[in-house]
Amino acid sequence: MGQEVVSFEELLQQYRSKGINLMAFITTPWHYYGVLSFVLQQQQEHKRVNGLILVPQGYGKALENITIPAIKGVQLNILWVTTRSVAKTFPQKLRAKLCYYRFFWNRPRQDNVFFLSPVAPQYWLMSKLEDAWGRSAIGVVIDEGLGAYMRSPWGWAKEIFHNTHSWKPFLCGLLQYGVFNPLRNHLLKRSHRLEERPLLLPGVRVKFLPNWQVSHFYRKAFQLQNTPVSSKLKRQYEKAVVISNQLYHTTGQLQQDADLKLYQHICDFCRQKNIPVVFKPHPREHTITRYQSLDCVMDTDYQTAQEQLFSQLEQLPRCVVGFTTTTLITSSVFYGIPTISLAKLVEPQEISHDFKVELDHFAACFEGMVKLPETIGELEQLFT
Numbered sequence: 001m002g003q004e005v006v007s008f009e010e011l012l013q014q015y016r017s018k019g020i021n022l023m024a025f026i027t028t029p030w031h032y033y034g035v036l037s038f039v040l041q042q043q044q045e046h047k048r049v050n051g052l053i054l055v056p057q058g059y060g061k062a063l064e065n066i067t068i069p070a071i072k073g074v075q076l077n078i079l080w081v082t083t084r085s086v087a088k089t090f091p092q093k094l095r096a097k098l099c100y101y102r103f104f105w106n107r108p109r110q111d112n113v114f115f116l117s118p119v120a121p122q123y124w125l126m127s128k129l130e131d132a133w134g135r136s137a138i139g140v141v142i143d144e145g146l147g148a149y150m151r152s153p154w155g156w157a158k159e160i161f162h163n164t165h166s167w168k169p170f171l172c173g174l175l176q177y178g179v180f181n182p183l184r185n186h187l188l189k190r191s192h193r194l195e196e197r198p199l200l201l202p203g204v205r206v207k208f209l210p211n212w213q214v215s216h217f218y219r220k221a222f223q224l225q226n227t228p229v230s231s232k233l234k235r236q237y238e239k240a241v242v243i244s245n246q247l248y249h250t251t252g253q254l255q256q257d258a259d260l261k262l263y264q265h266i267c268d269f270c271r272q273k274n275i276p277v278v279f280k281p282h283p284r285e286h287t288i289t290r291y292q293s294l295d296c297v298m299d300t301d302y303q304t305a306q307e308q309l310f311s312q313l314e315q316l317p318r319c320v321v322g323f324t325t326t327t328l329i330t331s332s333v334f335y336g337i338p339t340i341s342l343a344k345l346v347e348p349q350e351i352s353h354d355f356k357v358e359l360d361h362f363a364a365c366f367e368g369m370v371k372l373p374e375t376i377g378e379l380e381q382l383f384t
Helices: 008-014 029-044 090-103 123-133 146-150 153-164 167-190 212-225 231-237 258-272 306-310 326-335 353-366 376-383
Strands: 005-007 022-025 049-056 074-082 112-118 136-142 194-197 200-202 208-210 241-244 277-280 319-322 339-341
Touching: 005 008, 008 049, 008 074, 008 123, 022 029, 022 123, 029 049, 029 074, 029 112, 029 136, 029 194, 029 212, 090 123, 112 123, 123 136, 146 353, 153 167, 167 194, 212 306, 212 326, 231 306, 241 258, 258 277, 258 376, 306 326, 319 326, 326 339, 339 353
Parallel strands: 005 074, 022 049, 022 112, 049 074, 112 136, 136 194, 241 277, 241 319, 319 339
Antiparallel strands: 200 208
16 A cells, blocks of 8 residues: 554554544544544534544555545544554563553543544553553544444354354454443443444334434535545436445345346336436446446446535435445435335345345334335336
8 A cells, every 4th residue: 555554552652742632443434434523523612633543454445545624623644553562571461451451440531532433442442542641532433334233243243253254253253242342331431431423323113313413424524525526427416316236246145136137127117217327336346247238327436435426416316226235324314315225125035044134134224214115116106
């Protein structure tokens, strides 16, 4: 990537006297917008922000082209870090361990540093910061994406097993997400050192509802980033049916071209009704030749998030269509665009068991925010 990589301990030494009051540990552009939304809220409350966005070594490709916008009263820099401990000797390792366990029982100080991260607080790094700087680290958990709402501790552990094919990480993950993290969070909340900023909140009649306070600042963050988009592309999106694709065919979770058949039907129906269609491939798709038969506009601009593009349109799309993509929720919450999931239109023999479970979870969690047609006829009615 060409970026200089420093250890977290070196970073703490270099910036100790620089007045840093915010750190963020992120790996994806979505996390970046979570950081930016928090910063904008701090600015609205007339609080100065001098922060560092930390990207772990090996995760920076999707973030290396991001340009941080100018914000009054805000100074942000992106750094690439390694979190490997520099403690070599037994006394050094013992001291680090003692600092870590003491961290959960520390009393909050007046001089705070916000430490943002997705899924869970970065407990180990926060303990190092408190020890090195003598200041309180306040954990702020930013939004991870839809997966975090659909997964239980068991679900997180299963994903670890799927990635590692090893029982030891699976069991460690189960204990981590099911036992240790809830206990650690309880201790931090008790001392007022933990804040959670989910995009969605638990509902009563439906499982989740928008967290309007947080979503307002996410939308402002997308508007502020303002990556240039061509006028032609903007016109193509306006009043169009937007298909937001995912990698389920590539991963083998969808078989028999089940997704392609649905996309083809949507394009054919919309052509008959003179409704424009834009197809957005997933950024990690290696080839788009599979979709050449679709009668639609193919948007291969992978540098601009759809939420960011929507913020620049004079007229919004007719609707956004997908399976379980985060865009289905963000389009609805941020811009009021109708969204449609195809989760109930695939046959059981066309999908893997794990994907069937994921589709069912998605439908159960977000049925109050996304349309879920059960027949092709119902799907067609939603376009007209």
